[in-house]
Amino acid sequence: MAVTKKYKNPPLTEAVFEIFFTCKDWSPIVPGIFYNEIKSDFPNISQASGGAFGISFDASGFQIGPGSNDLTQYKSPDNSTIIQLSNGLFTVNKLPRYEGWENYRKVILSAVTSLEKSVKIERINRIGLKTINKIDLNKHTYENFRKSYNVFPSIPQGVLSNDLSSIQLNIETPAVPETEILALSLVTLKKEPKYEAPSMLQLYYTRIKDNEGLEIKEWLEVAHSALHKAFDTIITEQKKKEFDV
Template sequence: MERHNFKNKPLREAIFELRWNVLDEQDHSFSLLLGRLFDKLQSEYPYYEKLANASIPLELAQHMIQHRLRKSEKEWPLVQIGPGIITLNFTNSYDWKTFSRSIMDLVNVIFAVKPDIKVNNLFLRYINSIEFNYSEKDIFKFLKDKMKINAELGSSLFAGENVSNTPKSLQLRYSFEVLKPKGFIVLSIVKGASDGKEALIWEHSMYSNYKEPFTAQNNIFEWTCEAHGVIEKWFFEIIKGELERRFL
């Protein structure tokens, strides 16, 4: 998402997520890893939060976020950690150059403290939103005209006055296989809220799909950069035209 420096950018959060299997590990193993990660990350993310679910046993908590490290209280970027999972989250400070460099730094730290790690899954997610008044505007017309997404239901379903054609909820999800980098791209569209106002929220995400785990930093960096390229293309194709001009 680097083709423009948007003045009114729709991005709400960018997330990198890395997962590995911990079911064959002992509780003390994760505790040791946690301590080592804290030592390596505290200079960059000094503010620590222990989440309410941190006491859940390891065998029940795989891929559950339990700890959070921030730049400062209630500020982003942040790192989230749990058994078999670590994420890097950016919001307003996002740009791809800074985000990708922070991903590289985080991955290098992970391999430094756990050289034998076998990474099973990678995720790259971009959550966007724009204010949208559903009672005054036709969301299906907006999706078709502004985002090239035709999801409208047949008008005969709303014939008469018995059923309103204004959706009380909206959840669309599309998933497609990607050959390079190997994985899936997912486009999700939901009715939601942002900054206390009704909003259209859409997410572009990619997740890896390899039979063999990632065992080297370079392979992770390569997948992440290529995944970003795929997502970037989708993002700009979808907003091309009036919507893109609105963000400038």
């Protein structure tokens, strides 16, 4: 397992592990069967009207939008960890406080084991790991954006002012040709409590084919390493110093 940099105050607002799957024996009682497997750690159960808004990837390519409907949610006592399950979708979401990759990985693998006990998965169509980071630029200017990120739009001098209304960048690149993809979404956001000039960086690593016999434990390490490397490369050294204050 690779050793990765740990920050005192990481900007991570959510981490999401997801599996899109096909099964033949799904029925309305499956969420209840699954609940019996995890209820000691996830006692709070409810129905969700829809999935989260964020990065996704399907046959048409890179997408940003709402997720799946008809989800059953299972929450930890402090609501910081949420498992979601529907016919074809399984996610493990970690909200602050994020206690490190080792703990999150254990929760994912335990939840996957419980899922496999509850329903027979015929095929994994796609598997993904996502991180969502919120980073304050202090003021929405092109100069501040470049001081924070090594990925930025190239704007010819004199075309636009230094002040920003908004920036939105969507990029995807093959991590493994025709099999795995690394995607990023980088956007500026409106002022909100605790953030003067927020920006959001979403990083998504996904495997879209050849998932038969996939060892999820090993794949998780590959995905996590790729996301960590991407984060470390995209954020400037100057900005990363703020995460250790």
